[in-house]
Amino acid sequence: MVGIIIASHGEFAKGIYQSGSMIFGEQENVQPVTLMPSEGPDDIKAKLEKAIASFDDQDQVLFLVDLWGGTPFNQVNGLFEAHKDKWAIVAGLNLPMLIEAYASRLSMNSAHEIATHIIETAKDGVKVRPEALAPKEDAKAAAVDNSANAGRPGKFEYVLARIDSRLLHGQVATAWSKTVNPTRIIVVSDNVSKDNLRTQMIIQAAPNGVKAHVIPIDQMIKIAKDDKHFGGQKALLLFETPQDALKAIKGGVPLDTLNIGSMAHSVGKVQPNKVLAFDQDDIDTYKELEKMGVKMDVRKVPTDGQENLDHIMDKAEKLLKEQANS
Template sequence: MVGIVLASHGGFAEGIYQSGEMIFGHQDNVAAVILKPSEGPEDIFQKLSDAVASFDDQEEVLFLVDLWGGTPFNQVSNLMDGHEKWAIVSGMNLPMVIEAYASRFSMESAQEIATHIVDVAKDGVKTKPESLMPAEATPVAEKAADDQSTGAIPEGTVIGDGKIKYVFARVDTRLLHGQVATGWTKAMNPNRIIVVSDNVSKDTLRKDMIRQAAPAGVRANTVPLKKMEAVAKDPRFGNTKALLLFETPQDALAAIKGGVELKELNIGSMAYSEGKVNVNKVLSMNQDDIDTLRELQSMGIKLDIRKVPSDSPEDPDALLKRAQQLVDEQK
């Protein structure tokens, strides 16, 4: 696996390391190196050397630095002498770091990842209102995603094999947020995110926020349950690789019964509300939730209990047993 060093003036690298871990989970072979105000070039050179020495593979190393020509950059350049496979990318931002993490799933070369993440880092710079963006900076990927809408395609047209592909489905009270827009999207590589919710589909503000939260190149839609059932049968979505998001397991169960053919369902976040019990740090349940998840299991749906891709899945049977005990104690 390619080793990644995040390097900066001050605590920036440590902060972005923590942010990346919150979104994408713990990462092996990643180190944050900072230059403190009281330190000099020799100090950070030694820290960089120690970071590389801690990696499993010291042949493939990618350095993400804050500023081209700054001391961290210069000392990485000195360290690179004789290491032809290493690479440096400056202008480090969070989209760049997350993309670098995700790229290690499919790329084994530091230099290949370096080339790939530059455009992602640029696409991470956006404005609101969108009209403030320079015309030439409008991401081409967003236009391409808009062009994929089936609105202009006659009904009955068969695209590809005529069957929508579900690359990932998740129950998450927060729906589309950082862990989903970066971590899970990068890991599962959908070309469309579909939020399935009767409530959210009636909320213009939330729908707009979901659309804006989608990563570059991936279109986000919000549809009610009945609309999702129609989409599942629409042959115009044959080239669609969809990531589905549900607010509740009840919505997921209804969609599956309505014809959405899922084999696995990730349970990522279920917020606490009155009458529920905290089963772990991110999952709160009541009797209806437990019964719904057990019904999903009885239908052959595999429950994947984890927050981010790098987490180890929890045993769903053990978790439901613990949830039932807590609910019974509450009665």
């Protein structure tokens, strides 16, 4: 696997490394390297050499640096000269660039290949609102509907169905979208579809090249039965609650697996782990889904290991009993 070094002036490298881990999950063979105010070129050079030495494969290293021509870049560049046939440097570090680099490591085996690939994503990550402030070429490109296959005979291909109380956020827009490559992200919720503000925020959060929609459950059921307009389309469905997912599946949305990402804590719920909170209705809903043959994939991001939902729910039921008896 290609090793990645994130190098910056000050704590920027550590901060963006932490942000990348929150969105895409913990990563192996990645090291943040910082140049602090009290340090000089030799200090960061020593840090860079130590970071490189920690990698499993030191032949393939990608350096993501904050500023072209700055001290971190200059020291990286000095080390790079002896390895430029395999190493690569990309300056102008931003979070979309880092996440794309993480995703690219899953299918690309060279630093040169990843460096070439991530540049467009880094550029596309720079956006502005109002949209009229964007350069004309960018504004025109943003208006293009990349769902070119819309209208062909056939039904949706469901590439992911996820229960996530946060709906469309960074982990979905980046990590999952890069993994399953949807053409459309559809939030299926009666409540959210009535909220114009949340709907607009979700539509605006869609990654480049993907259309986002917010629709009520009954409409999703009708769409699932439509075999005339959605051929070639790949749908990533987002449900706010397991109850919404159950209603959709009972209505005929053909989902055989549910990815469970997060369930927010609220009054009356217990939290058996960091990201999932349950009340008894949630537990009963999941058990009904399991009886229907729906598989449960408990993961925040694609690189996480799968957790056992039944074990988590057993713990939740014990906590609910303790809560009732207290």
